[in-house]
Amino acid sequence: MAARHKFGRQTKQLATVWQTIKDDQSHPTADQVYERVRRQLPNISLGTVYRNLQKLVANNRLQVLMLGRSQHFDPLVERHHHLICESCDRVFDLLLESPGEIRPALLPEDGFTITAHHSAFYGTCKRCAS
Ligand SMILES: [Zn+2]
Ligand SMILES: [Zn+2]
Secondary structure: OOOOOOOOOOOHHHHHHHHHHOOOOOOOOHHHHHHHHHHHOOOOOHHHHHHHHHHHHHOOOOEEEEEOOEEEEEOOOOOOEEEEEOOOOOEEEEOOOOOOOOOOOOOOOOOOOOOOOOOEEEEOOHHHHO
C-alpha cells in the first residue's frame, strides 16, 4: 500500500485511461483517448472510456475544457489558458507568469462573484502558418 497515487477501487480500465492521458499535452477529446486506449484494451467501449475520464475529472486529475465545439481533457489541472489553432484544431497550453486580473467593465446589476476565468486565444499555429 505504498502507492500514493491510488484510485479508490482501481480498475485496469481506469488505470489504462490514466496512463494514456497523464502526460498528454495535446488536449485530446474522448474519441481520441478511446482510439489510444483501444490499442491496449481492444474490448473497451467509448462509454467506458468516457466514464473513466469523468472519474478522473471528479478526482481532480483531469480538467475538462469546452474548446471550440468539443470537450477536451487536460491533465494539467492548475489554472491556465489555451491557444487554439483554427486550422488544425490543436490546443496549446498557455501559462501566464503573473496571472494578471482581468476586470470586466461591467458586472450584472445584482452582482457576481468571480472565482476564476479561462481564456482561449484563437489563431494559427506555426505549422499551419508556414
Ligand atoms: Zn495548426
Ligand atoms: Zn491545457
